[in-house]
Amino acid sequence: MxxxxxxxxxxxxxxxxxxxxxxxxxxxxxxxxxxxxxxxxxxxxxxxxxxxxxxxxxxxxxxxxxxxxxxxxxxxxxGRSAVPAAANSNDMIELQLHGRIAAGTPIEALQGTDTLPVPAALLGPGEHYALQVAGDSMVEEGILDGDYALIRKTDTARDGEIVVALVDNSEATLKTFRREGSMVRLDPANRRYDAQRYRPDQVQVQGRLAGLLRRY
Structure with missing residues (x-):
């Protein structure tokens, strides 16, 4: 039982x-x-x-x-209703690679038309895309300059989640999302950088971090 x-x-x-x-x-x-x-x-x-x-x-x-x-x-x-792990769990999926995302000062994201091959096992349900990390403000979360952030598309986030946040409808950054009173705070993971605070209408969540890919 x-x-x-x-x-x-x-x-x-x-x-x-x-x-x-x-x-x-x-x-x-x-x-x-x-x-x-x-x-x-x-x-x-x-x-x-x-x-x-x-x-x-x-x-x-x-x-x-x-x-x-x-x-x-x-x-x-x-096995009557059990579903085995898919045979293609180790296959590669081509994700859209939308340029570089700042892990420092915000820069424009969601640009470019290249693709990135990603192991299917790294991704869960939902629609995903990839961004290459530029900067070092998330190093204490293990996110390094040059890494590929695998992003699950969503427009919502909970406190403590690492998100792609579009600021003022023009620049995007990879930060930890938090609410602070009536403001939205985007936290870096590097003591050298300060948190960024914005009005809620200035910040649009474009996805949550779902995985990380590093090439050596």
């Missing part, structure tokens, strides 16, 4: 695999189950793995496979 939360998580993973071919991130699982922390997700994943409902795939980022689903009587049915 599975607990209600275990069943909810297993169903969510199975549905996401069926929809996108890639298992959801721990952050997405936490939000889907309305959990307070990712440690709760870890415990549920471990319990499902111990009971043989899922398995982790070695050498593949955040890759899970649903091996069986519980039947309506509370037992299990091997």
């Amino acid at each position: 599975l607990t209600r939360k275990q069943h909810e998580l297993l169903t969510y993973i199975n549905e996401q695999l069926a929809k996108t071919g890639v298992s959801p991130s721990f952050e997405e699982m936490k939000d889907a189950l309305d959990l307070k922390s990712k440690s709760g997700v870890h415990r549920l994943i471990s319990a499902l793995e111990e009971r043989g409902f899922i398995r982790r795939l070695a050498n593949r980022a955040r890759a899970l496979e649903v091996t069986r689903m519980p039947d309506s009587q509370g037992g299990s049915s091997a």
